[in-house]
Amino acid sequence: MSGPKGARGRRFEGALDPIAAQLNASIDFDQRLLPHDVAGSIAHAQMLAARGLITGADAKLIVEGLRRVEAKLASGELPWDAALEDVHMNVEARLIEDIGDAGRRLHTGRSRNDQVATDLRLYARAAAAQIVTAIDDLRRAFLAQARAHVDTLMPGYTHFQRAQPVRLAHHMLAYDAMLERDRGRVTDAARRADVSPLGSGALAGTTLPIDREHVARALGFSSVTRNSLDAVGDRDFAIELVAACALMQAHLSRLGEELVLWTSQEVGFVRIGEAYCSGSSLMPQKMNPDLAELLRAKSGRSVGAWVTLLTVLKGLPLAYNKDLQETQEPLYDAVETALSTLAVAAGMVASLVFDVDRLRAAIGAGHLVATELADYLVTKGVAFREAHDVAGHLVRVATAKGVELGQLSIEELKAVHILFEADVADWLDPARAVDRRDLPGGPAKSRVLAEIDRISAELGVQPPHS
Known part of the structure; x- marks a missing residue:
C-alpha cells in the first residue's frame, strides 16, 4: 500500500504522532473480531462477484487469501501491526501482501x-x-x-x-x-x-x-x-x-x-x-x-x-x-x-x-412457625389481623419462658385464645408447615417436584423419579 499505513493514504504527508497513534490504534483489543471480520469480508467478496463488481477469479483469490491470513494471524505466524490501527486494516494489508492487486478490490462498496x-x-x-x-x-x-x-x-x-x-x-x-x-x-x-x-x-x-x-x-x-x-x-x-x-x-x-x-x-x-x-x-x-x-x-x-x-x-x-x-x-x-x-x-x-x-436444626430456633399459629386461627374464622396479634403475643410468651412455640402446652395456647385445640400441634410441625404451602410457586414437596420436572424438560435433563 502506498503512503502512510492504515486508512490515511496519500491524503496525509506523514504518519500520526507516535503517542496519538498509540491512542488511536484498537488492534490490541479488536483482534477478537478476526473470525467475524474475515467471515464478513468473504460474504462481501462473494456478493461483489455475484453482482459483477469484481470477477469470479478475483473473488476466489480473495476468499482463499482471507482464510490463509486468518489462520496465520490467529496462530501468531503473522504479527499484528499497530501501525495499521485495527483488525480490518491488518487483514486487508496482509491479504494484499498475499494475493496482490485482487486484494485491493475487497473494500469495494463498503466502509470500515x-x-x-x-x-x-x-x-x-x-x-x-x-x-x-x-x-x-x-x-x-x-x-x-x-x-x-x-x-x-x-x-x-x-x-x-x-x-x-x-x-x-x-x-x-x-x-x-x-x-x-x-x-x-x-x-x-x-x-x-x-x-x-x-x-x-x-x-x-x-x-x-x-x-x-x-x-x-x-x-x-x-x-x-x-x-x-x-x-x-x-x-x-x-x-x-x-x-x-x-x-x-x-x-x-x-x-x-x-x-x-x-x-x-x-x-x-x-x-x-x-x-x-x-x-x-x-x-x-x-x-x-x-x-x-x-x-x-x-x-x-x-x-x-x-x-x-x-x-x-x-x-x-x-x-x-x-x-x-x-x-x-x-x-x-x-x-x-x-x-x-x-x-x-x-x-x-x-x-x-x-x-x-x-x-434442619436451624428451623428449631427462632419461632419459624409463628405464622402457622395465625393461619390456624384464620381457619377457625378469626380475622387475620387478630390472629397475627395473638401469634405475636405467643412468641413473646415463649421467648420469656426460653422455649419454642411448639413447646408451649395446649393450656398455655388456649389461655391466649380459646379456639386453639390439640390439632394445632400438626400445624407446628415444620415439614407439614412447608407442605401446607401447596400453591404455584410454593415450597410444598409436590410443587418443588413439579418445578424440577419442568426445568429438567427445558434443560434436556432426565427427571430423577421418571
Whole structure:
C-alpha cells in the first residue's frame, strides 16, 4: 500500500504522532473480531462477484487469501501491526501482501464504519449463544442440588433473619428462576443484534449496485438495517447485551454473598469444594471462599462496563464517531467476565456439600412457625389481623419462658385464645408447615417436584423419579 499505513493514504504527508497513534490504534483489543471480520469480508467478496463488481477469479483469490491470513494471524505466524490501527486494516494489508492487486478490490462498496458494525453484531450474536450455554450449565448444577435436597428443610430468611421453613431445593431453584430470566434477556439482546448493517457505507450507503440481502443471508442475519445513518452509529445491541450481563452478574453476586455467609463458622450450612477455595499465607487453618467473593465483586466490573457504554453513546451526533471505538472494550470485558464467572459458578455449585442436620436444626430456633399459629386461627374464622396479634403475643410468651412455640402446652395456647385445640400441634410441625404451602410457586414437596420436572424438560435433563 502506498503512503502512510492504515486508512490515511496519500491524503496525509506523514504518519500520526507516535503517542496519538498509540491512542488511536484498537488492534490490541479488536483482534477478537478476526473470525467475524474475515467471515464478513468473504460474504462481501462473494456478493461483489455475484453482482459483477469484481470477477469470479478475483473473488476466489480473495476468499482463499482471507482464510490463509486468518489462520496465520490467529496462530501468531503473522504479527499484528499497530501501525495499521485495527483488525480490518491488518487483514486487508496482509491479504494484499498475499494475493496482490485482487486484494485491493475487497473494500469495494463498503466502509470500515459498516464493516466494524457488522463485525460487532456477529461477535455479539456469537457471544450471546455462548453465554446462554454457560447459563444453562449453571442451571443444571442448581437443578442437581435441588434434586438431591427435595427433603432437606432449612430456614427461609427476610432481612437475613429466620422467617419461615422452606425446602433447600426451593432455595436452589430460586437461582434457576433468576438465571432463566437472564437467559431470556441475553436471547432478546441477540435477537436485536441479528440484523446486517453491511452496505450502509460510511453513513450514506453506496452508489454501486451491491446486494445487502445477499450478504445478510450469507452471514446468517435475519434481515438488514433500514437506516444507514443509524446503522453505522448504533451500539444499542452492545448496551443491551452488556446490561443483560450486568444483571446476571448481580444474581451471581447474590449467590456469592450467600455462600460466603453460609460457609462461615457462625452459620456453617455448607462447604465449598477445595477446588474453589484458597488458603492464607499466614494462617494455616484457613480455607477461604475466594471464588465466591470474586463472584460477589465481579458485578461491579460489569455494571461499570454498562455505564461506560451508555456514557460514550449518550451525546454522539449522527452518524459514526471515533468515540464508538470505546464501546468495544466494555463489551468484550462484560462478555468474558460473564463466561468465566458462569463457568466457575457452575463448578462451585456442583461442589457444594450441605450440612443437612445443621440446616434442619436451624428451623428449631427462632419461632419459624409463628405464622402457622395465625393461619390456624384464620381457619377457625378469626380475622387475620387478630390472629397475627395473638401469634405475636405467643412468641413473646415463649421467648420469656426460653422455649419454642411448639413447646408451649395446649393450656398455655388456649389461655391466649380459646379456639386453639390439640390439632394445632400438626400445624407446628415444620415439614407439614412447608407442605401446607401447596400453591404455584410454593415450597410444598409436590410443587418443588413439579418445578424440577419442568426445568429438567427445558434443560434436556432426565427427571430423577421418571
